[in-house]
Amino acid sequence: MTKKEALLLAAKELFGEYGYAETTFAMISQRAQVAMGLLAHHYGNKEKLFLAAGMDVLERLLVRLHMSVQEAGTGLEAVERFCRAYLGFSLDPGAHFMVLIRCSPYSDMKTREDREVMVSKFSEVWTLLESCMSMGIRDGSIPPCDPHLATQFVSCALVGSVRTKRLTPYSTPGLYDENIRRVIIALKCA
Amino acid sequence: MTKKEALLLAAKELFGEYGYAETTFAMISQRAQVAMGLLAHHYGNKEKLFLAAGMDVLERLLVRLHMSVQEAGTGLEAVERFCRAYLGFSLDPGAHFMVLIRCSPYSDMKTREDREVMVSKFSEVWTLLESCMSMGIRDGSIPPCDPHLATQFVSCALVGSVRTKRLTPYSTPGLYDENIRRVIIALKCA
Amino acid sequence: MTKKEALLLAAKELFGEYGYAETTFAMISQRAQVAMGLLAHHYGNKEKLFLAAGMDVLERLLVRLHMSVQEAGTGLEAVERFCRAYLGFSLDPGAHFMVLIRCSPYSDMKTREDREVMVSKFSEVWTLLESCMSMGIRDGSIPPCDPHLATQFVSCALVGSVRTKRLTPYSTPGLYDENIRRVIIALKCA
Amino acid sequence: MTKKEALLLAAKELFGEYGYAETTFAMISQRAQVAMGLLAHHYGNKEKLFLAAGMDVLERLLVRLHMSVQEAGTGLEAVERFCRAYLGFSLDPGAHFMVLIRCSPYSDMKTREDREVMVSKFSEVWTLLESCMSMGIRDGSIPPCDPHLATQFVSCALVGSVRTKRLTPYSTPGLYDENIRRVIIALKCA
DNA sequence: TATGAATGAGATTTCATTCAT
């Protein structure tokens, strides 16, 4: 692992654990066993480092989602596989999804351009889900409906599930499975 | 309005707008037209002020939720009214729900006791929802199911909906209404 | 006890326990069960309050020292009684000698006049000791010597003894008795 | 001189001149011609800087005491040389003994561990004196007595002498010499 | 590429003192 990679890894770990504001250059360089100056050298500034960390996580998420969805027979099945992959990703310690849960581009990034890069990348996630949804409506596995609104419903459920599971103490075993089940019901019975 | 109240109001506005870390004592005292030292005098420190702001919002939310569900005929109706009240609250500019959406007790509060106070207050919200759910199961308006898991499903959908609506640019008109409709379907068709 | 007296008592306790800088108006008024504003009302400012506390202690010390030396037959006996009274005073919880040990007029008081008032009062203590010494030289109980230098020797031994006993962890039982014994020897055998 | 050393020097000067509480980061960094942030960078916080300053002074004191004592023929002579070195150190402008006289670890250091480090270092000073005392009792230059109590007597006299000389206005020329003379008498005639 | 000392702006917090009641 190069020092640049070590820095990115440390950043993903620490941003996910402490949040953006509470994570300092000193913490990151120490965790990465690297001199502090190297951070600015490789990534420019804190926000750019966060951007790099978030983008790295998002790209890995997109790869997994695409792979999961490919194996689906119907659109509904694709949506379900998407949900399982998304929630599964949130539990994978090596995936560092917490970076995107504990931090928020909308609150933590002050530069509009940086924020837009990330927001645009994240929208690819929901675009993929919407393509599954549209496929399901076309192939009849999902009853006719506005695919965009249906996608938003699912995305909201996923977002809320991950926050509840990973951030709050209210979470109960079975939350993810049960929520996927209910989401699928809502799609099928609409 | 006393200066103490002015401080709380300014805190709710600014925490909701800029997040915890980006809101400074100077911003709050300036917005409240008050000397900076008064903040510590009345609220002790930044975290305690955030706690006070969050608790104030939560208590008003609970009042509205209680009022809303009281008027319901069946448990299912109570759940639906709960959802509408919760989402409506998130859109009310005077309610300052953004304090609890932009900030997070789990990331922003370092003192365990403070966090627990807030977490415990927030759990009252979901306890109320669960009581509606149980009522619905008893009165037959909701098919038999684990009331706790069903409550978690609804709460996740609400949490995700509010975040999507109020924080992200992905939101589309009709999101709240559509999501409530789907949630109710998922409860009725399970 | 009037509120003014309660404030002085609290000040003596707290200055002696925490030192000048670490003792705040809030601590004093809370300990005295009195409103903070009363402090400035009765004593003007922190330094004047410290002055009042120190003077109160010094005056009580002087009374005790005078009483003690009065009963002495010889000058040497007077010196010894002085030492016993001084060291005894430092152990009396009600005497609050710690105010003058933990704090220091030379470091803590910024106003020259205040400092001089206290310094001048403290010099009365050593003037009394010197008068005992002179008496001892006159009555032959102390061998001929410079009474001022002899007084300084005793005062240094007393000052060091009290600091060692009350502030440091090096102190050993018997320190006071042994030191008085040695001081008397040094006077008699010079 | 590195900037770190410049900071330590400035700290020793200013703590010794104004005391712990009255010495500010701004004063120190200005005196050292260095940015304020460097203080925290090199020493962590004010207390740790004071610890470093005090330890530096103590270590130099110990070196001088050891050197002085080595050249002594008898134990009594060693004790006397110790006293002269100790008091001489207090007058050496480059030694900055005032740091330890004007400030006090018992009042100024809030962290127990820091305090203990310093207290433990200071006890080495008195341990050295006690070893001289024991030697004197063994070699007959000091009459038989409890070496620990005798050491405490001398240490109290030294502590009191330095305070009187360096902090108070009561001091008279010849104080140090006279006090050493009396202390030696007290040891020889006991 | 790599280091870590150095910078300086800014944040929170403390607290003596004032003031209206």
Next chain:
DNA sequence: AATGAATGAAATCTCATTCAT
């Protein structure tokens, strides 16, 4: 005399970023 809210200056400490090596 008594209260405690209110003030604002100052202090400590943090930390992203720069820079010389």
